[in-house]
Amino acid sequence: MDTLSSMEIEQVLHMNGGDGKTSYSNNSSIQKRGMYEAKPMLEDSIKMLFCDNSFPCCLKIVTSGFTARLMEEKGSDFGPCFIAAVPGTFYGRLFPNNFLHFVHSSYSLHWRSQVPETLVSESGAALNKGNICMAKTSPHTVHKAYFDVFKRDFKLFLKLRFEEMVPGGHMVLTMVGSKIRTSSSKTCTVWELMGMALYDMVLEGLIEEAKLDGFNLPYYAPTPEEVKHVIRRKNVARNIRAIAEPLLENHFTNANMDDLFERFADKIADYLEKERGQCTTIAVSMIKA
Ligand SMILES: C[S@@+](CC[C@H](N)C(=O)[O-])C[C@H]1O[C@@H](n2cnc3c(N)ncnc32)[C@H](O)[C@@H]1O
Numbered sequence: 001m002d003t004l005s006s007m008e009i010e011q012v013l014h015m016n017g018g019d020g021k022t023s024y025s026n027n028s029s030i031q032k033r034g035m036y037e038a039k040p041m042l043e044d045s046i047k048m049l050f051c052d053n054s055f056p057c058c059l060k061i062v063t064s065g066f067t068a069r070l071m072e073e074k075g076s077d078f079g080p081c082f083i084a085a086v087p088g089t090f091y092g093r094l095f096p097n098n099f100l101h102f103v104h105s106s107y108s109l110h111w112r113s114q115v116p117e118t119l120v121s122e123s124g125a126a127l128n129k130g131n132i133c134m135a136k137t138s139p140h141t142v143h144k145a146y147f148d149v150f151k152r153d154f155k156l157f158l159k160l161r162f163e164e165m166v167p168g169g170h171m172v173l174t175m176v177g178s179k180i181r182t183s184s185s186k187t188c189t190v191w192e193l194m195g196m197a198l199y200d201m202v203l204e205g206l207i208e209e210a211k212l213d214g215f216n217l218p219y220y221a222p223t224p225e226e227v228k229h230v231i232r233r234k235n236v237a238r239n240i241r242a243i244a245e246p247l248l249e250n251h252f253t254n255a256n257m258d259d260l261f262e263r264f265a266d267k268i269a270d271y272l273e274k275e276r277g278q279c280t281t282i283a284v285s286m287i288k289a
Pocket of ligand 1: 013014
């Protein structure tokens with residue numbers, strides 16, 4: 001099985017270049033529509049950042065694609081601006097600590113850092129036969145393998161960006177998602193249809209079956225619940241860290257608190273997968289007789 005390594009993915013996962021008929025720049029109307037839909041959220045987030053007293057005189061923003069479009073729409077008519085392209089994967093560190101005021105990622109976070117390693121059985125047989133990514137007909141093990149990579153990647157992305165953002169910085173993310181998954185649903189993703197087209201070519205002897213069996217995309221479109229799940233885990237861990245860190249640090253003097261709270265966040269994630277998170281608050285109002 002010739003599964004792509006994460007290094008190879010960095011080399012080959014890019015959109016069609018140039019401005020020809022099959023170029024990304026001329027064929028990204030879906031992403032454009034998504035950007036317009038996300039625009040109010042983006043604007044609200046930037047306005048909130050503006051209203052904050054600690055608003056900086058220089059705003060550092062990292063976007064993928066957005067700035068180029070801004071220039072296309074407004075020409076050079078928007079204020080002084082320094083634009084930098086940063087080489088490297090967003091599943092690694094890109095900026096110094098406490099550096100970014102606003103982070104926006106548009107239509108990219110459904111791409112995984114790697115194809116799950118567990119898409120073959122112990123005997124080497126393809127487990128996701130007939131599909132090229134997570135699909136309705138994929139067995140549970142394949143779903144779990146993709147979901148695990150999604151959780152790991154998304155957690156890592158948030159951790160790294162939070163390190164790079166200033167306290168109070170804002171982040172807006174858009175990505176391709178899935179509605180609730182049911183195997184009985186009649187709808188198909190485009191990648192399921194692409195898998196069918198490739199399979200037709202196998203049947204016509206134009207592609208080797210083993211080649212198709214060995215091809216899986218580093219792609220997973222999470223459900224809103226799955227995204228919330230990863231974000232919630234982080235929020236709960238941060239809330240508890242704000243309360244308990246001084247006590248814990250005082251007693252466990254040699255323990256690394258970042259490490260402890262990452263592990264704690266994982267425990268929360270595992271727990272929230274099975275149970276509902278609950279917090280009981282008692283409020284008492286009294287009047288002196
Ligand atoms: C569908 S395009 C979106 C481009 C642009 N943001 C837009 O909205 O038109 C997805 C982009 O994500 C980039 N990408 C995917 N995985 C990445 C990673 N790990 N690190 C950095 N960029 C990545 C791809 O190279 C591609 O340019």
